[in-house]
Amino acid sequence: MTASTSSLGYAVLGLLARSAATGYDLTRRMHRPVGWFWTAAHSQVYPELARLESGGLVEHDVVEGAGPRPTKRYRLTRAGRVRLRDWVAEPAERAPDRDPLMLKVYSLWLLDRPQAVALVEATRTDHAARLEVYAAQEREMQARPEALADPGTREFAAWATLRAGISFEQHRLDWCDWLLARLRD
Amino acid sequence: MTASTSSLGYAVLGLLARSAATGYDLTRRMHRPVGWFWTAAHSQVYPELARLESGGLVEHDVVEGAGPRPTKRYRLTRAGRVRLRDWVAEPAERAPDRDPLMLKVYSLWLLDRPQAVALVEATRTDHAARLEVYAAQEREMQARPEALADPGTREFAAWATLRAGISFEQHRLDWCDWLLARLRD
DNA sequence: ATCACCATGTAAGCTGTTACATGATTAA
DNA sequence: TTAATCATGTAACAGCTTACATGGTGAT
Incomplete structure (x- = not known):
């Protein structure tokens, strides 16, 4: 009866809790900004919406749009909102620990020193660039500081993920610098 | 000819570069200590060893052991070592961003204040516990500081992953404290 | 005797990625 | 007219998890 919902399902519910959307909209938001901590392709989103609808957690109506098939605008049902809230309140599992960089660092002793330095420097550059993207996003958010003042709002919740x-x-970055200092003795 | 190797394959090669091992050994090490950044079940390890062997990257001989089937001890071939080193030197892809905690935090506005605080406190406790495990591991490593002094050793490489x-x-932990301070205005 | 550990494999199912397939509207 | 954006779906494949299956040795 109460069909179990996957993390992807909760990602979709979490987006629909903020505003109604088409599958296409959801896919875009799964790229940015939600893509920073959860991604999904449209080929996952459409079947998931169908599953959620058959479980009574979302519903849609057809609106006119630009596609060859009817455009469906989905929204959360009351049951969907309850299911999402219950899931959010449960303790979170840890993200599965699968980090290709750490796999490389574990075998760093196979490289000569300049190669090792180059690997860590490239990593450092990548993280510095991402940090700049996040910082720009935060400056944009802080343009309206009153929305971030109340920790009970959806704006604050989005800010908390950005801060993370x-x-x-x-x-x-700090770890890269620690490692580089040792590699460049 | 040069069959492509998955991250799992490199994880196995990275372990075998340190010492020869059975599939069972590798599975244990994939739980701890390598499991902190890459995990694999034995049902993945055995087929992967067969794939790597057919690609000439590892080889085995049969030793007497306790199982119902022959016990196979695997080691890296020269080709396997070269393949691993080449892969390590390439820039690392980012770990896929899929963090269930952030998914929950994004919907934190659905909870009442005590529930939100409880979620973040549980998360904080979990990270504090894991930090203690890592710190104990590091103290153990630092019992022989000479092994960590040279950044070209496998001991140093393991330490670098621990530091990360x-x-x-x-x-x-710091982020949890930041968030808790705001939730408990 | 029973349990933990050693030891290797296969099969079924779920999740996620990449590719296939279609077609309208709007801006350059 | 060409490309980008809107819009929805299916299919094939790869990777990971969970369950099935077997059986020997050593400690309590």
Whole structure:
């Protein structure tokens, strides 16, 4: 009866809780800004919407749009909102630990020193660039500081994920610098 | 000819570069310590070893052991070592951004304040516990500081991944504290 | 005797990626 | 007219998880 919902399902519900959207809209938002912590291709989104609808968690009506098939605008049902809230309140599982960079660092002893330095420098550059993207996003958000003042709002929730991203990039930068200092003795 | 190797394949090669091992050994090491940044079940490891062997990257001989089937001890071939080193030297892709915690935080505005605080506190506790595990591991490593002094050794490489883990947990703890301070205005 | 550990494999199912398929509207 | 954007779907494949399947040795 209460069909189980995957993380992808909750990602979709989380977006629809903020505003009604087409599958196409959801796919775009799964690229940015939600893509920073959860991504999905449109080929995943459409079947997932059908599953959620058959479970009574979302519903749609048809609006006129630009595609060859009817354009469907989805919104959360009351049951969907309850299901999402219950899931959010449960303790979060850890993200699966699968980091290709760490796999490389574990075998860093196979490289000669200049190669090792180059690998870490490239990583550093990548994190610095991402940090700049996040920081720009945060400046944009802080243009309306009153929306971020209340931690009960959706704007604050989005800001909290951004802050986590900024903190992560900063930690990786610091780690790169720690490693580079040792590699360049 | 040069069959492409997956991340899992490189994880196995990276372990075998350090020492010869059975599939069972590799599976254990994929749980701990390598499991902190790459995990694999034995049902993945055995077929992967067969693939790597058919590609000439690893080879095995049969030793006496305790199982119902012959016990196979695998080691890296010269080609396997070259393949691994080439892969390590290439720039690393980013870990796929799929973090269920951030998915929940994005919808944190659906919870009442005590529920939100409880979620972040549970997360904080989890990261504090993991940090303690890593710190204990590091103390163990630092018992022989001469092994960590040279950044060209496998011991140093393992330490570098540990440092990244410690840094990550610390960043998450700080972020939890930042968020808790705001939720408990 | 029972349990933990050693040891290797296969099969089914779920999740995610890439490719296939179609077609209208709007701006350069 | 050509490309980008809007818009929705299916199919094939790759990777990972969980369950099935077998059986020996050593410690409690």
